[in-house]
Amino acid sequence: MIQIHSLSHAIGDRDILSGISWPIHDGQRAGLVGVNGAGKTTLLRILAGEIRPDRGEIVKPAGCRIGYLPQEAVSFTGRTILETVMDGLHEIGNLEHQIHALQHQIGQDPHNPVLLKRLGELEHRFDQAGGYRAENEAKAVLGGLGFRPADFSRPLSEFSGGWRMRVYLARILIQNPDLLLLDEPGNHLDLPSLEWLEQYLSRFRGSMILVSHDRFFLDRLVDRIAELEMGRLTVYPGKYHDYERIKAENRERIEKKYEAQQDEITAKEALIARFRAKATKARMVQSEIKRLEKIERIELPGQEKSLHFKISVDVPSYKDVLRIRDMSFRYETDWIFREVSLEIFRGQKAALVGLNGAGKTTLTRLITGELVPQSGVVRLGERVRIGYYAQHQIDALDPARTVLEAVTENASTTQRQPIRDVLGLFGFTGDAVDKRTGVLSGGEKARVSLAKILLSPVNFLIMDEPTNHLDIRSRDALESALSAYDGTLLVIAHDRYFLDKLISRVIEIRDGRIAVFEGHYSEYAARRTAAGPVRKPEGKPPVPPSGRKSRERKRREAEARQRISKDRNRLNETIRRIESEIASLEKERAELGSRLADPAAYKNPEELRAYQGRYRETGEELEKLLSEWESVQSEYESILAEIS
DSSP states (O other), X not given: OEEEEEEEEEETTEEEEEEEEEEEOTTOEEEEEOSTTSSHHHHHHHHHTXXXXXXXXXXOOTTOOEEEEOSSOOOOTTOBHHHHHHTTOHHHHHHHHHHHHHHHHHHXXXXXXXXXXXXXXXXXXHHHTTTTTHHHHHHHHHHHTTOOGGGTTSBGGGSOHHHHHHHHHHHHHTTOOSEEEEESGGGGOOHHHHHHHHHHHHTOOSEEXXXXXXXXXHHHHOSEEEEEETTEEEEEESOHHHHHHHHHHHXXXXXXXXXXXXXXXXXXXXXXXXXXXXXXXXXXXXXXXXXXXXXXXXXXXXXXXXXXXXXXXXXXXXXXEEEEEEEEEEETTXXXXXXXXXXXXXXXXXXXXXXXXXXXXXHHHHHHTSSOOSEEEEEEOTTOOEEEEOGGGGGGSOTTSBHHHHHHTTOSOOXXXXXXXXXXXXXXXXXXXXXXXXXXXXXXXXXXXXXXXHTSOOSEEEEESTTTTOOXXXXXXXXXXHHHOOSEEEEXXXXXXXXXXXXXXXXXXXXXXXXEEESOHHHHHHHHHHHSOOOOBOSXXXXXXXXXXXXXXXXXXXXXXXHHHHHHHHHXXXXXXXXXXXXXXXXXXXXXXXXXXXXXXXXXXXXXXXHHHHHHHHHXXXXXXXXXXXXXXXXXXXXXXXXO
């Protein structure tokens, strides 16, 4: 167990943490929540040992391993992706180095029993640490986070900041730490990778503190919520929705006690005032005054101010907002879209989904006119005015302008109060609106850019990850404003709760094709899970084939189904065979490890070398089998996807 004792920390003259105490038990899975600036990242950095608190202490067990994922990418220059991940396994790397050095010594003195015994001990420790499985596990984690096998040998420097964060996340995960600290791990993930991470973390056996503004993610993974508010930490048992319920119930209970106490105080004050002037009641009055002074006054918890704003549409568009017909686009030789079609109509609110690299951002840039297709038509309707929010737009902010000036220049209103209301939603209150944008953090700049778009006179909003730098209250307010928005919305987001509340149409990009699902995101996700991605091509209907061609097509489809069925059965048998061989090898290695751990084994050098040689052989064989299993399993999953 890790124990936080009376922890306090200030930034400048502002107290961020005030006397926090918190026992973190083995296996505990806590969601750490609070408004932006509450101190969540500060607390994680103190736990990770990156900064020292002003007061208080953290007591950790000896040898406690902590893995910390910050919000900003860490630089690892000159290494490939796989090397960067594997370099995080310090114990395995050190053991491997010692084993190689010892093997070199044994080559010069092959009968030295001391060296042979030491080699056996090191190889056993290497195996127990997962050394023989480490590379395959690293590849599996990288694959789950969206990397292709061909990416593993590419330099990390070739990838964007978001992809580098995925590499660093993989590096942390395969270390299997005792305490895992994750600061907004979903910010740089697409929906499939986020769902994979959710499954991975659900199997994690260590303790975990997770900072996230994704309620769906929190509800799936945590067993308690720790809320930072005004420097204090309050822990609530259960999931995020339990925390919301308990907090509301607590507030209601305190309000009732407060009202009852106020009634009592009012009654006593009235009694004192009535009889104060009467000498015969002096003793009673003094007694009541003392009772009144002894009452411990109940303080109401601070009432969270509701965040509301309206996104106005000055000029509505015509019914047809967007029409794409037989559009194809490529970057150099890589085709992103081939003859795709799509229609969007006024008032529709749609989510754009797909793997990272599938073409979501490319499609938004084609719609806004930043890119031009090689063929086909991308046409906006009459009176359509686009407001486009994307992460890269923070670079367009003038660093010399204040926050207020930046959002006012294109606003649809000149009234200051509506503008200040929107800025307050994104954390800019009081004098903060007079800050120069050049001194803001990346997250603050992103919120300024978002506010600027929402205040602009547009009727077609295209938003790429608008919730990334918002706390839960701000997300709620944004979701409410977008729900009431009279214009058209196309949004890319990985917050499933946000999507499910907001959109009624899902546009999926996959393998260069566009498919549309009419319904909420949860319905789309359930359908996709049950039967693979829903395919509803937009555009011209296919020409009905003649009867003879139809029969020919049916024959080909039947043959394809038979081939797929045979391949599935063959692969299933192969997987079972490999798993049986893996189990047999692991059993043999366990027996060899027990023998090598027995001091009696070192009395016979020849027998000892035989055990050690076979131990190394089984390790190599096991690594090959695991690699083969991974390849066959991947092929098997592809077959299942083809069936669905």
